[in-house]
Amino acid sequence: MNMLTQKEFFLSVEKFSAKKLNEKQKEAIVHTEGPLKIIAGPGSGKTEVLVLKALYLITVKGVNPKSIFLVTFTRKASEEFLSRLVTYAGALKAKHPELSFEAYDIYSGTLHSLAIRVMEEFQYSKFEKYRLLGDFEREIFIFKNFYEETKKEEFLPLYKLFEKEEEIGEELYLKRLSLLSLLFEFIPQNNIPSNRLIKEEYLPLSIAGNLYRKYVNLLKENHYIDHTHIEKLFLQFLNSEESEIFIEGDGTDYFPGIRYVLVDEYQDTNPLDEKIYFTLVRKSKNLTVVGEDNQSLYRFRGAVVDCFINFEKSCEKYLGRKAVKVELLQNYRSDKQIVAFINYFLKRHKSHKDYKLSKAWERLSIEKKILFSSGVEAYKATENSIIEIEGDEEELAEKCYYLVKELKGRGIISKYSDVVLLLPSTREDKFAGKVREVFERRGISVYNPRAKSLIYQKETGVMLGALLKIIPEEANIPESLKETVAIWKETFERESSEELKKKVKELSSAINPENLNILELFYQLLSYEPLKSFKENFLISVNLARLSQLISSFSQMVEDKNSLIQEFYRTFLFILSVKGADLQEVKEVPQDMFPIMTIHQSKGLEFPIVIVGDTENISGDWRLGKLEELFSRFLKSYIHDFSWERSILDAVRRFYVAYSRAQYCLVILRKKELLPYDKNRPWKTAAFPGFDLRWYKKFTEKFHRKVKNGERSKNRETS
DNA sequence: CAACTCAAGCTTTTT
């Protein structure tokens, strides 16, 4: 294939790339051989760099697209990457007709999707037998197979580490099941060898090992596989002879082998992922990772930020090479005041006098400062780019409403989707629900696709209520399920037609437990009002379809008719009510709706105006720290002396991500009055903007004084 | 208003 020179490449790129590339970005693009670590702060154009790097490899270095393996963290990110890649590739080809390559040939996607694609493509012998367990199905699988194990005395030494002594009964068993579900991901994600666990003298460890092994065997026996074990299997594939053509190629253009591996969001990599990446590049050594330690948000999912922090060390250890480091700290997204704010926010926590994050910080982050770009300025409507609003939940929701309405009324924003409300959780039994209520009462629709609200929809309520009426009640309903069951039944009573009620009565008297088919009942009920006319609304019928899908996977997993009813209540309904299920998501946020998102969901996105709520929330899953402590000997790096600091650090990072999504205006909601000083929990009174107006005010005053005095930041962009 | 006591609560997501 014809190739471009580096100069030609960058000259062409300037024509279609949105912004002029800075020297650091160019450096990251042209460094192709050997390991490379790109530290990419918020808004530093890392997707652009990744896309251009892939194109550079193809058009300048003459690399076959099929030998590039590019991993993104989410499907959405992968779509964004591919669409930009194809657009740019088109532009390059138009300018240089001599180029001929197919951008789509790149291996790009999430690690899971790539693992499946590769194992299918290269017909890995061990893969074909498995059926993939989704999240919901996996939960059902564990409930079904491990319920009895939660009652066994012999496993108590493990369970007790996570329980209060007085706890008893059904709720306790359910808690244990949820612990097991966590455990069966934790062990493989951290590459903990089960054969060594089993031999441990400390009982909780050997019990965990045995239970995990049982899980793995049960998966195998039933020909199932879950997401974590897809990765495990992929690693096995990479270490087997069968992967030779894939990794090393056969000399043809058809199988060129993997020569370049690029990984995005590397700060959220777990040790299992890490092993996969280093195995992929064991020959080529060309591994590029992109990330930022402070945006590590997925510890609950096994992410170990150390993989990113200590990337250089791992390169020396596994590849025998020194990694090159490039820092992209120029922020092209946010207004100057917002950039100053996010830097200050981090700095404040790092050196706070009341709690020492400094130690955690030293080990788990990289010293740096985000730089602002002088070009990013807009919305001069307010004096400050940062606004703080205080009040109780009701007031905050109201004030949010008036703010959004005012912005639209004054023409500062053209559509509601220019603003976003970011929250740690968007479930509607919390603040998000209040916001929806206030907004919709006053005529602005709210778009909150991740509210886990499928089971609270009218249509699903009627359907589940009807099914509950038909299927005889299981005596042993867990307490926590009773409330939701009542809601479903009530929805059924309120919303259903006489016709439907009659049918339900008829079906319930004719029911035969030995011959129960829940899915069949579901379809029968669909022909009665109001379910019948629900089907005419697209979104509603999609929701019903999702429910039928869940029922279908459940029915398939419980073959034993004798336990079907029991499992329906104890497992299916319980998981449904506890974990919830999401509504169908629309591709683009509807413009005339006000969007609410989780902070996690907002990662990688940017919005003109960002409102952040629940800013005092620092809660985390305590079981994680406990698990890390329990398995410390087997972990890549466990740091003993600051476990509680980790939850603060996690929270700091969560809000850092939220704040850094804002382009022109950041609104912070403060829920509570300032609490009196408490020496046992100093962060409550000092740490988050949600708790202390003073430090935020101090920041603003200082910022404006600086601007007034004409004092210019040393770190200002040069352009 | 600092210090102590005690019962209630415990999110986030990849395919």
Next chain:
DNA sequence: GCTTGAGTTG
């Protein structure tokens, strides 16, 4: 199991 928020005490 640990943190949190409300309530109590000195």
